[in-house]
Amino acid sequence: MIGRRGCTNKKIKTKITSFVFLTVLVFSLCFIPGMAAETDSSELMAQVFAAAESNLGNIGPENTLIITDLGSPAESYVFLDNFYSEFNGRNLKYTDNLLVVQNARNAPLWFAFFDKASGKCAYIEVTYGDEEKISYQVTENINFNGLSKNKKSIEAWNQKVNSAVFKGHEFAILTISNAWATGNLDYELMQCLEIHNHFCPGVSSGFVLANWMEENYPLKEGVSYTVFSCPNWCKEDVFVKRWDATPGKGGIFVSALTDEEIEAIGNSPAGIFVVTDKNAGTMKAVALGFDFDVVNAKCGAKKDDPAWISKYLADLWLMDRGNWDEEGLVTEIAVIDIDKDTLGEMKRAGSNPYEVLGLLNSNGNVNPPVEDKELMDQVFSAAEAELGTLGPENTFIMTDIGSPAESDFFLRNS
Structure with a gap:
């Protein structure tokens, strides 16, 4: 017992x-951080949607665009399932009603709910971790036509921009929302805005250039682009998104040009696109220019307009594919056959790709491309400019014409 x-x-x-x-x-x-977040995440997302609806009315697929950086701020991924539960519960569609923009890991988690019918936007920020709650919210009417109607309305919105009413995201939210409301914002352009996280003429110009390249040098099987985005501006993010031309995979090289170099090259240089066709065994360097003066002259912006007006009007003009053929907008500066060694030299640190291609010399002076039939005339004219008239009594010419590949083409013009 x-x-x-x-x-x-x-x-x-x-x-x-x-x-x-x-x-x-x-x-x-x-x-444990994260465990608590997962416990309460459903409540926080429900609160976010409820707060938006309390200011905008019912959120539905016809009139709603949601912009958010969900997933980028640290550990905000814990809210993804519950966000999409709320999103799908209102019959919203990913391609029609949502833009998830990239942001820094240390950025706040924010949501902008835009109602196309009223022009109102509810901006909401949340905190999470130790305490999960809506930390900031405000609702403003951001209808572009209303804000830009007169000096008084413009000044009123300028003051709100200066006070960061949307915590610094005023330009991004205003331009994306109003462009979306037109019904003409190409979804493929919206995809580029995901990585760029705002809408500006710089990214629009990249979209135009990308489409120009694809139309003139189609991306067939076995064809790839290597981009030398020089000079650099916002356009690079389009090439990264559209062509998977990431720096890590050697798809894009970015560098600046001096004002003197830009002027010397002419035609507002935008970059050099190397087209490699494995099927044909060819490699062509296509140098393109993009002229913002054409956009500014045509888009309707005034000289004294604030940036949020002039840039949005430029975006609207560039959204219209009918304007892409405007004379001088995109210029083909040169098309040059190259080989792997030349491409390697263009990639090398410290190299100026325009110099490598002979479109610019080391003194910053341009070596202008010309039609084949004009090249020999220019060669002789350049010599006579330095030596005077070339005649049989005193002139001796040495050249390797005929030896370099396909240079025999110029013999009939020599």
Whole structure:
């Protein structure tokens, strides 16, 4: 009997110990960052949508655009499932009603709910971690026509921009929302805005250039682009998104030009696109220019307009594919056959790709491309400009014409 009682006591002690251990473990998990977030994430997303609806009315697929950086701020991924539960529960569509923009890991988590019918936008920021709550919210009417109607309305919105009413995202939210409301914002352009996280003429110009390249040098199987985006501006993010031309995979090289170099090259240089066709065994360097003066002259912006007006009007003009053939907008500066060694030299640190291609010399002067039939005339004219008239009595010419590949083409013009 004593032995049986001892065994029974041991079992009871073991159960008590296990219960105490599990209790401590449960309470401990509540204090682990992330575990608490997952527990309450459904409530926070429900609160965000409820706050938006309290200011905008019902959120539905016809009139709603949601812009958010969800997933970029640290550990905000814990809210993804519950966000999409709220999103799908209102019959919203990913391609029609949502733009998820990239942001820094240390950025706040924010949401902008735009209602096309009223022009109102509810901006909401949340905090999460130790405490999950809506930390900031405001609703403003951002209808572009209303804000830009007269000096008074313009100044009123300028003041709100200066006070960062949307925590610094005023330009991004205004331009994206109003462009989306037109019904003419190409979804493929919206995809580029995901990585660029705002809408400006710089990214629009990249979209035009990308489409020009694809139309004139189609991306067939076995064809790829290597981009030398020089000079650089916002356009690079389009090439990264559209062509997977990431720096890590050697798809894009970005560098600046001096004002003197830009002037010397002429035609507002935008970059050099190397087209490699593995099927044909060819490699062509296509130098393109993009002239913003054409955009500014045509888009309707005034000289004294604030940036949010002039840039949005430029974006609207560039959204219209019918304007892409405007004379001087995109210029083909040169098309040059190159080889792997030349491409390697263009990639080398410190190299100016325009110099490598002979479109600019080391002194910053341009070596202008010309039609083949004009090249020999220019060669002789350049010599006569330095030497005077070339005649049979005093002139001797040395050249390797005929030896370089396909240079025999110029013999009939020499």
